Amino acid sequence: xxxxxxxxxxxxxxxxxxxxxxxxxxxxxxxxxxxxxxxxxxxxxxxxxxxxxxxxxxxxxxxxxxxxxxxxxxxxxxxxxxxxxxxxxxxxxxxxxxxxxxxxxxxxxxxxxxxxxxxxxxxxxxxxxxxxxxxxxxxxxxxxxxxxxxxxxxxxxxxxxxxxxxxxxxxxxxxxxxxxxxxxxxxxxxxxxxxxxxxxxxxxxxxxxxxxxxxxxxxxxxxxxxxxxxxxxxxxxxxxxxxxxxxxxxxxxxxxxxxxxxxxxxxxxxxxxxxxxxxxxxxxxxxxxxxxxxxxxxxxxxxxxxxxxxxxxxxxxxxxxxxxxxxxxxxxxxxxxxxxxxxxxxxxxxxxxxxxxxxxxxxxxxxxxxxxxxxxxxxxxxxxxxxxxxxxxxxxxxxxx
Amino acid sequence: xxxxxxxxxxxxxxxxxxxxxxxxxxxxxxxxxxxxxxxxxxxxxxxxxxxxxxxxxxxxxxxxxxxxxxxxxxxxxxxxxxxxxxxxxxxxxxxxxxxxxxxxxxxxxxxxxxxxxxxxxxxxxxxxxxxxxxxxxxxxxxxxxxxxxxxxxxxxxxxxxxxxxxxxxxxxxxxxxxxxxxxxxxxxxxxxxxxxxxxxxxxxxxxxxxxxxxxxxxxxxxxxxxxxxxxxxxxxxxx
Numbered sequence: 001x002x003x004x005x006x007x008x009x010x011x012x013x014x015x016x017x018x019x020x021x022x023x024x025x026x027x028x029x030x031x032x033x034x035x036x037x038x039x040x041x042x043x044x045x046x047x048x049x050x051x052x053x054x055x056x057x058x059x060x061x062x063x064x065x066x067x068x069x070x071x072x073x074x075x076x077x078x079x080x081x082x083x084x085x086x087x088x089x090x091x092x093x094x095x096x097x098x099x100x101x102x103x104x105x106x107x108x109x110x111x112x113x114x115x116x117x118x119x120x121x122x123x124x125x126x127x128x129x130x131x132x133x134x135x136x137x138x139x140x141x142x143x144x145x146x147x148x149x150x151x152x153x154x155x156x157x158x159x160x161x162x163x164x165x166x167x168x169x170x171x172x173x174x175x176x177x178x179x180x181x182x183x184x185x186x187x188x189x190x191x192x193x194x195x196x197x198x199x200x201x202x203x204x205x206x207x208x209x210x211x212x213x214x215x216x217x218x219x220x221x222x223x224x225x226x227x228x229x230x231x232x233x234x235x236x237x238x239x240x241x242x243x244x245x246x247x248x249x250x251x252x253x254x255x256x257x258x259x260x261x262x263x264x265x266x267x268x269x270x271x272x273x274x275x276x277x278x279x280x281x282x283x284x285x286x287x288x289x290x291x292x293x294x295x296x297x298x299x300x301x302x303x304x305x306x307x308x309x310x311x312x313x314x315x316x317x318x319x320x321x322x323x324x325x326x327x328x329x330x331x332x333x334x335x336x337x338x339x340x341x342x343x344x345x346x347x348x349x350x351x352x353x354x355x356x357x358x359x360x361x362x363x364x365x366x367x368x369x370x371x372x373x374x375x376x377x378x379x380x381x382x383x384x385x386x387x388x389x390x391x392x393x394x395x396x397x398x399x400x401x
Numbered sequence: 402x403x404x405x406x407x408x409x410x411x412x413x414x415x416x417x418x419x420x421x422x423x424x425x426x427x428x429x430x431x432x433x434x435x436x437x438x439x440x441x442x443x444x445x446x447x448x449x450x451x452x453x454x455x456x457x458x459x460x461x462x463x464x465x466x467x468x469x470x471x472x473x474x475x476x477x478x479x480x481x482x483x484x485x486x487x488x489x490x491x492x493x494x495x496x497x498x499x500x501x502x503x504x505x506x507x508x509x510x511x512x513x514x515x516x517x518x519x520x521x522x523x524x525x526x527x528x529x530x531x532x533x534x535x536x537x538x539x540x541x542x543x544x545x546x547x548x549x550x551x552x553x554x555x556x557x558x559x560x561x562x563x564x565x566x567x568x569x570x571x572x573x574x575x576x577x578x579x580x581x582x583x584x585x586x587x588x589x590x591x592x593x594x595x596x597x598x599x600x601x602x603x604x605x606x607x608x609x610x611x612x613x614x615x616x617x618x619x620x621x622x623x624x625x626x627x628x629x630x631x632x633x634x635x636x637x638x639x640x
Contacts, residue, residue: 163635276532277406277624278595281532281533286533290422293424295531297489297530297531300524300527300531300615301528301619301620352575352577355598383628386581388577395629396625398623399404400621
């Protein structure tokens with residue numbers, strides 16, 4: 001196309017613009033690959049098959065090459081940092097409540113979060129000042145070698161689409177440092193109040209760096225005063241501004257803290273179950289009538305779990321908990337996550353499923369970690385998710401005696 | 402996530418279950434033919450009554466109980482149930498093909514020749530039977546036992562039981578393909594797969610076991626259920 005044909009080109013470009021009506025039609029075009037008939041597994045090599053294949057390819061091409069319309073600047077922008085294996089969010093778009101983590105005041109996305117948002121067309125990922133394509137992102141974020149990252153991403157994506165908030169599994173030990181990093185610079189008056197509340201409500205001692213702050217003592221005495229006022233139902237004649245603010249803060253926090261406590265208590269009952277699962281028929285009239293005879297051969301008993309028995313637990317596999325699942329309507333907050341609904345263990349295709357003892361071991365480890373930080377909390381149930389050869393995802397729940 | 406077993410009643414539950422006993426009401430004689438214990442029908446001891454009172458055995462010419470009406474029909478008892486009837490309930494006398502009465506050790510020897518895992522399966526059988534389940538062979542669903550509330554004519558089986566024991570390779574069930582396969586078969590007919598893991602003490606010897614030393618065996622139960630995470634989250638959102 002040389003200069004002589006420039007006018008022709010101009011007309012073509014003009015034609016390639018879509019009208020407003022077309023834009024709207026194209027914007028939410030749902031595309032599904034056609035599925036007709038049974039799955040065929042053998043190549044016949046016939047002419048009819050050739051033709052059908054060509055037709056299918058042409059169809060696929062036309063589907064893939066349709067225009068994709070989206071709002072200008074309707075995506076968040078993030079930059080991939082290879083050394084940190086995380087994407088720094090440069091511009092937010094939409095709600096980011098359940099995504100990412102804070103590091104030194106910046107919001108970062110994990111590789112699976114970045115890839116998920118990229119696939120949903122909610123994120124523009126950049127690397128070395130270049131926009132990354134979806135295909136490139138797969139290589140860049142998941143790595144060229146096979147690893148558990150792909151499985152993690154698949155599970156993350158499937159569960160997020162199903163409607164869960166999926167976050168990296170948090171052990172209590174990991175929890176503490178993230179808080180301290182956030183506020184290590186200089187604990188503010190707010191931090192002191194939060195720490196004090198945690199101390200009074202969940203018996204969690206306030207960290208040293210908070211106690212060292214000059215706000216700590218004033219906040220403490222002020223809270224004591226307020227408590228007295230509430231107990232005695234007296235009202236101070238003069239209320240200064242800062243006191244008011246702190247008071248508001250107080251009530252809000254208290255509500256948020258009390259909820260997970262109840263949750264955890266009910267959950268703990270579920271996870272510890274040393275009874276048989278199949279005792280239901282012992283209430284039947286037939287059993288009560290012949291009880292004596294039944295007891296005559298009641299020789300083999302249920303294995304009683306002994307906490308002291310340190311059996312051969314050491315050679316059991318260590319199950320790796322990858323994610324925690326939260327529900328949307330339970331008021332999830334990234335900064336202060338409550339007890340999750342489930343913890344996810346991913347089983348790869350070639351891995352065997354966890355056995356009874358491996359599950360018990362994993363649960364106990366969780367219990368022991370939890371009981372250090374907050375003795376009232378129970379471990380959430382473990383959801384075992386298996387990724388099959390065809391990359392399908394199935395979840396399994398274990399019920400154990 | 403409280404566990405609740407499935408109990409699905411059959412549509413034509415035609416006779417009253419509660420008029421039957423859980424255990425045989427008279428004594429029987431059976432012949433161990435190497436695979437099963439065969440009981441012949443007599444005037445005094447009808448095999449139909451043995452089947453009805455406790456759900457033992459299978460008619461040799463019928464799908465379930467001996468209902469063909471053929472006078473030559475016999476009742477075939479599995480090794481575990483024959484063992485329970487003979488040596489724990491003393492309602493059955495087992496003899497070999499030559500006609501000699503078999504003692505516990507004699508029976509055990511033959512049973513172990515047929516099935517090296519017999520002792521563990523017997524332990525599982527007793528464990529389930531003591532909990533008032535009706536136990537049938539689970540071969541048609543790819544497991545060891547099928548267990549029923551009240552019996553196959555009243556309820557669908559609630560569990561497909563798989564017995565795992567310390568001596569054989571008990572990890573084979575946990576291979577993803579096997580577990581999902583069994584799970585799927587069981588699930589289509591509203592059953593759960595119940596894994597009974599039999600544990601033994603160090604000094605336990607399955608070859609020299611007596612009725613008393615069986616108590617050295619203990620059992621762990623595991624039920625793995627497929628979990629529909631999509632419908633779970635949706636049901637939670639509706640609340």
